[in-house]
Every structure is written in structure tokens, then in C-alpha cells.
Amino acid sequence: MDPEFFDRLMLDAIAEEIAAREFYQKAARQVKDRNVAALFEQLSKDENEHRNTLETFRFNPLARVEFARAQDFRVSEQEAEPPLSLDMSPKEALQLAMKKEEKAAEMYRRLAAGCRDPAISRLYLELAEMERGHKCRLEELFVNAAYPECW
Amino acid sequence: MTNSIREIEDAGLLFVIGSNTSEAHPVISYYMKRAVRKCAILIVCDPRRIDLVRWATLHVQHRVGTDVALLNGLMHEILAHGWEDLNFVEDHTEKFAELKAVVQEYPLERASGITGVPVEQLREVARLLGTHKPASLCYTLGITEHTCGTENVTSCANLQMLLGNLGKPSAGVNPLRGQNNVQGACDMGALPNVFHGYQPAADPKVREKFAGGWGVPDLPATPGRRIPGMFAGMLDGKTRAFICHGENVVMTEPNVAHTCKCLEAAEFVVVLDIFENETTPYADVIFPCTCWSEQDGTFTNSERRVQRVRTALRPPGECREPWWIYGELARRLGVDMRFESARGVWEEMRSLATGYAGISWERIEGDGIQWPAPTLQHPGTPLLHSGGNFTRGKGLFVPARWRPPAEVPDDEYPLVLTTGRRLWHYHTGTQTRNCAGFEALFGEELAEISPQDASDLDIRDGDYVWVVSRRGRVRMRAWVTDRSPRGVVWSCFHFREANINIVTNNVFDPVSETAEYKACAVRIERCA
Numbered sequence: 282m283d284p285e286f287f288d289r290l291m292l293d294a295i296a297e298e299i300a301a302r303e304f305y306q307k308a309a310r311q312v313k314d315r316n317v318a319a320l321f322e323q324l325s326k327d328e329n330e331h332r333n334t335l336e337t338f339r340f341n342p343l344a345r346v347e348f349a350r351a352q353d354f355r356v357s358e359q360e361a362e363p364p365l366s367l368d369m370s371p372k373e374a375l376q377l378a379m380k381k382e383e384k385a386a387e388m389y390r391r392l393a394a395g396c397r398d399p400a401i402s403r404l405y406l407e408l409a410e411m412e413r414g415h416k417c418r419l420e421e422l423f424v425n426a427a428y429p430e431c432w
Numbered sequence: 433m434t435n436s437i438r439e440i441e442d443a444g445l446l447f448v449i450g451s452n453t454s455e456a457h458p459v460i461s462y463y464m465k466r467a468v469r470k471c472a473i474l475i476v477c478d479p480r481r482i483d484l485v486r487w488a489t490l491h492v493q494h495r496v497g498t499d500v501a502l503l504n505g506l507m508h509e510i511l512a513h514g515w516e517d518l519n520f521v522e523d524h525t526e527k528f529a530e531l532k533a534v535v536q537e538y539p540l541e542r543a544s545g546i547t548g549v550p551v552e553q554l555r556e557v558a559r560l561l562g563t564h565k566p567a568s569l570c571y572t573l574g575i576t577e578h579t580c581g582t583e584n585v586t587s588c589a590n591l592q593m594l595l596g597n598l599g600k601p602s603a604g605v606n607p608l609r610g611q612n613n614v615q616g617a618c619d620m621g622a623l624p625n626v627f628h629g630y631q632p633a634a635d636p637k638v639r640e641k642f643a644g645g646w647g648v649p650d651l652p653a654t655p656g657r658r659i660p661g662m663f664a665g666m667l668d669g670k671t672r673a674f675i676c677h678g679e680n681v682v683m684t685e686p687n688v689a690h691t692c693k694c695l696e697a698a699e700f701v702v703v704l705d706i707f708e709n710e711t712t713p714y715a716d717v718i719f720p721c722t723c724w725s726e727q728d729g730t731f732t733n734s735e736r737r738v739q740r741v742r743t744a745l746r747p748p749g750e751c752r753e754p755w756w757i758y759g760e761l762a763r764r765l766g767v768d769m770r771f772e773s774a775r776g777v778w779e780e781m782r783s784l785a786t787g788y789a790g791i792s793w794e795r796i797e798g799d800g801i802q803w804p805a806p807t808l809q810h811p812g813t814p815l816l817h818s819g820g821n822f823t824r825g826k827g828l829f830v831p832a833r834w835r836p837p838a839e840v841p842d843d844e845y846p847l848v849l850t851t852g853r854r855l856w857h858y859h860t861g862t863q864t865r866n867c868a869g870f871e872a873l874f875g876e877e878l879a880e881i882s883p884q885d886a887s888d889l890d891i892r893d894g895d896y897v898w899v900v901s902r903r904g905r906v907r908m909r910a911w912v913t914d915r916s917p918r919g920v921v922w923s924c925f926h927f928r929e930a931n932i933n934i935v936t937n938n939v940f941d942p943v944s945e946t947a948e949y950k951a952c953a954v955r956i957e958r959c960a
Contacts, residue, residue: 315825354806354807354810359786359789359806425599428806429630432626
């Protein structure tokens with residue numbers, strides 16, 4: 282793969298992570314519930330971690346970009362995306378976050394499908410795997426939060 | 433349960449409080465005994481010397497109704513030694529300062545004074561709790577059947593959060609449910625304020641979803657009543673019709689005279705049951721139901737595991753499966769709720785509750801699945817709150833102060849009565865007392881009283897006595913046994929000839945409205 286193209290591609294991916302981080306930072310300032318704000322702050326930190334991971338790859342072009350395959354229970358795919366609102370519950374915040382990761386993974390998969398260069402396609406698929414991993418982690422948090430035995 | 437039954441055997445410490453596990457949950461007690469064989473510490477907190485004590489490292493014999501003081505005293509000592517899991521507390525909980533402030537009011541000497549447990553033993557229990565991980569806390573109705581039942585439960589949760597024993601294997605707060613399918617009944621919305629899956633009826637979006645799913649124009653937003661409110665309503669006309677399904681309320685409710693008075697005043701009573709029992713004489717209509725071996729469906733056990741129940745026998749006579757009866761009732765009330773099978777009911781149920789969406793009939797053919805399982809790919813959730821993640825984000829400490837039971841001993845009624853279950857019988861005996869084998873094993877109710885009290889009252893083992901309270905009196909034989917400590921009488925409600933609920937107190941926890949079956953004041957009289 283052309284090094285310049287690789288760099289541009291990684292910069293785009295990093296920009297996505299920065300945008301996500303900023304979204305969560307803003308969301309943390311907007312919501313009323315302290316727990317939801319704390320959750321969004323944590324998610325913004327997570328996005329920063331993702332950015333750091335991508336930068337590591339960007340500055341080591343010889344390293345093989347590869348992410349662990351998460352077991353995908355497709356929980357997010359069953360859920361609707363709630364709008365960002367002042368009164369969000371932790372459950373809705375997690376729902377929103379996992380939907381964002383699901384969409385990010387889908388975006389990379391679409392980019393991979395549109396590529397002729399197998400190397401670029403593979404890279405996009407790896408980025409899709411990275412986002413899928415994030416989605417699955419959030420799904421686990423969601424399952425722990427979304428079904429309380431509360432009456 | 434936050435955790436699973438099988439995890440119990442790998443706990444480093446088991447803290448069992450208000451649970452006569454080996455009699456009420458013999459299968460679960462087997463895992464506790466396995467844990468002990470694997471060198472787990474077993475601490476049994478119970479006013480009585482129950483059978484499980486034989487396997488216990490320590491038996492904490494606190495006074496009836498002093499659980500909050502006991503747990504606060506233990507937390508006081510844990511904090512004094514820095515045995516709390518500060519990382520867990522800081523990262524995953526809220527209101528720690530508030531908990532600390534209340535717990536500070538319970539130094540060991542005060543806790544000991546309230547509970548009757550020696551200071552040295554409290555200190556040792558706190559040390560064991562603070563130094564053995566993972567610790568699983570199991571409780572049963574000895575915690576909930578008090579007027580302070582809610583505070584008892586929150587105190588159990590406080591202790592486990594303080595020690596960081598949540599969201600980890602072989603830890604957790606584990607209520608062992610009272611019946612084979614009480615978990616399933618609650619999960620399926622047999623509560624006055626939620627639809628199935630604990631979806632609140634007060635939420636307009638939830639009501640809209642269910643109205644759409646059930647094909648009705650709207651659904652009521654106002655919560656219904658719990659049992660005390662239902663019965664009170666029979667007296668003042670607010671409860672006009674009462675459907676009683678598989679619950680022999682004349683035997684199960686505290687203060688039988690009050691229950692009968694309510695049922696006599698009731699305008700219309702329908703009973704669904706497998707045999708005629710003490711409640712059916714009050715019924716205007718009786719629907720004969722299939723029993724467990726005659727029906728198809730699911731049960732959900734304490735660890736949230738949904739399991740299949742299969743028809744083994746043809747139902748006798750005109751017995752019908754309950755889902756069929758309710759479907760026909762609904763049809764006559766103008767709602768087409770006909771199903772072809774129990775599976776049809778299940779399919780409709782899971783289409784309206786995402787936590788069960790992944791629990792298909794095919795997937796529970798084997799060992800069942802523990803909810804939540806929101807998709808068909810999801811394996812179920814054996815461990816809830818993994819990593820310390822809670823529904824509200826962080827776990828909330830809800831500190832509680834001890835208060836005595838609603839009725840305490842006095843000169844007229846100097847003993848404490850506490851009630852429970854026996855190994856050989858189930859609930860009001862509608863099933864087990866129709867089984868000759870169980871009758872042969874244990875065929876008569878007994879009042880368990882301590883040798884000291886028996887001596888004071890000149891009562892010998894096997895004598896007939898009256899157990900007398902402000903609500904009434906019940907005659908049964910005395911069992912003089914050191915299972916009961918001095919000042920405590922114990923009995924249960926399996927036998928119609930000697931139903932202890934004639935004397936129990938119809939006072940309730942203000943939140944859960946669970947009755948105080950575990951504490952009331954009585955006296956023992958020798959029968960002439």
C-alpha cells in the first residue's frame with residue numbers, strides 16, 4: 282500500500298476517534314445525571330485510547346494492523362439509537378454509545394467493500410474489527426445495566 | 433441472584449444469613465457443603481441452630497430481628513481495620529460517606545448489645561469477611577419477612593459493595609427465592625406495577641408498546657395493589673373481585689382470622705388450584721388447574737435460569753392449563769387472548785421484552801438460559817454486574833438504622849415466635865400433604881422450644897401446648913430442642929390442623945409490603 286495513502290487513511294480513522302471523543306466530552310457536560318456524565322467521560326477517555334492505538338500504528342507503518350476478534354452477540358443491532366438528551370439514563374447512554382460503534386464498524390466495512398486494493402480493504406476490515414470490539418465491550422456493559430430486576 | 437448456584441462451591445467465604453438452606457433449598461445447600469469441602473469459610477447467621485450449622489466455621493446466633501444491627505456492626509469493624517475494598521468503593525459506588533456515618537453509630541459493643549452476639553465473635557466474623565475473597569452472601573426469607581425487610585436487604589448489599597464482592601465470580605448478593613418459580617412469576621409481571629421484564633406500567637412508552645403488542649387500545653397507568661391492599665380492599669369494597677391462583681391464602685397470610693374476615697366480605701372470589709384447600713370454601717368459582725407434571729411451559733429459578741417444564745401425565749378430569757383458563761377468561765371479557773400452546777405464550781412474551789428475546793424454546797431444551805439474553809447469539813448472563821457495572825451507573829449505598837420488630841416480647845407474651853419451612857413439606861401442604869410418603873416422614877406440626885423455656889414452663893417433649901398471640905391461639909405438640917435458643921419459639925404453616933399463621937402478625941414492610949412472619953410475641957400454655 283502507498284505509504285501516503287496509509288497515512289491518510291489512518292489520519293481519517295484517528296479523526297473519527299477524535300470526533301467521538303469530543304462528542305462524549307460534550308455529552309458529559311450536557312446531561313443532568315452524574316452517573317451518565319461519568320459514563321460519557323469514561324467513553325471519551327476510551328476514544329482517546331483508541332486514538333492512541335491508531336497513532337501507534339500510524340507511526341509504525343511496518344507493524345501489522347490487526348485487532349482481536351470479539352465475540353459478537355449482536356445486541357446493538359436489536360436496539361434503536363436514542364437521541365442525546367438532558368435526561369438520559371445510563372442505559373440510554375450505553376445504547377447510544379454502542380450504536381455509534383456499530384455504525385463506525387459498518388462504515389469501515391462499507392469502505393472495505395468499495396476498495397479494489399486488497400491491502401487497503403484488509404486495513405478497513407481490521408478497523409471495522411476494532412470498532413466491533415468496542416461495540417461488544419459496550420454491549421456487555423449494556424446487558425449488565427439494561428435489565429434491572431426493579432419494581 | 434447476582435451470581436449462579438454453581439459458583440457457590442468456589443467461594444472463599446460463604447455468608448449465609450436468614451436462610452435455613454439445607455431444609456428450604458437442599459440442592460443449593462449441597463453446593464455450600466461442597467464449598468466447605470474445598471476449605472471455604474462458612475458463616476451461618478441465624479437465631480436458631482439450623483442444620484447447616486453442622487458445616488459452619490462460625491454460627492452467629494443473633495437475636496430475631498437484629499440483622500441490620502449485626503451487619504452495621506460488622507461493617508463498622510471492617511472499616512476500622514481498613515478491610516473495605518476502597519478501589520471498588522471509589523470506582524463503582526456512591527454515598528460511601530453516608531454509609532460510614534451511619535455505620536459509625538454501631539461499634540461492636542452496641543451491635544453486641546442489640547444482637548446478643550459476643551463482641552469477640554463479631555470481631556472474628558468481620559476479620560474473616562475482610563480477609564477472604566471472593567465472598568458470596570446468600571439470604572432467604574429470614575431477611576425479607578420483617579417490617580424492616582427492605583433495610584435488611586440494603587444492608588446485605590451495603591456489606592457486599594463495601595467488600596467489593598459484586599460483579600465477580602463466586603461473590604454477589606444472592607437471594608435464594610422461596611419457591612421453584614417465584615423468580616419466574618415476578619419476571620413475568622406478577623407484580624402490581626410492572627409488565628413482564630420489570631417494564632414499568634407508569635412509563636407511557638412501555639404502555640404503548642404493550643397495548644400495541646396485545647392489540648388493546650390502552651392499558652392502565654395506575655399501579656395495582658399488593659396482597660395487604662387487596663385484602664383491605666375486600667373490607668372497604670375497593671377490591672371487588674379477587675383471583676387467587678396457586679396460593680392457599682387462608683394458610684399463607686399472617687393472622688388467619690383477618691384473612692378469613694376479608695374473604696368472607698369479598699364480593700367475588702375465583703380460585704385456581706390443583707386440589708380443594710382451605711381457601712376454596714371462600715370461592716364463588718373454582719378452576720381446577722393442572723399441576724407441574726401435567727403442564728408444559730417454563731420455570732425460572734433463583735439464578736434467573738429459564739428452564740423447560742414438560743408434560744409427563746395427562747391432566748385428570750376437567751383440569752386445564754392456567755394459560756388456557758386465562759385465555760378463555762380474557763376472551764369472555766372482550767380480549768382475544770387465545771393461544772394454542774404454552775410455547776405461543778412464551779413467543780409473545782419474548783417479543784415484548786428484549787431481555788428474553790434470545791431465550792427461544794429451542795435454546796432451553798437443554799439446561800436452560802439465564803436472563804438477560806437479548807439476542808439468539810447471546811449465551812445468557814450467569815454473572816450480573818460484571819466488572820462492577822450497575823443499572824444506575826454506580827452502586828448506591830443505602831445506609832439503614834436498626835429498629836425492632838413491630839411486636840416485641842412483654843410480660844403477657846414473653847417469647848418471640850419466628851416461622852419457617854420444613855424439609856419434608858412445601859408451603860401450605862396443598863401438594864405435599866396429599867402425598868402419603870411425606871405424611872409418613874413428617875405428619876404433624878410441632879412448636880420448637882428451647883430446653884430452658886420448656887423447663888421454666890414445665891413442658892416435656894411431645895406435650896400438647898397452645899401457642900398464643902394477640903391474634904389467636906394454635907394447638908400443637910412441643911418439640912423441646914436446642915435448635916431454638918432461649919426465648920424463641922419456631923414453627924411453620926404446612927399443617928392445616930396447626931397453622932402457625934393463626935398467631936403471626938399482619939404487619940408489613942412499608943416498601944415491599946411483605947409480612948413480618950419472622951417475629952411476633954407469643955406465650956406458650958400447656959394444654960389441659
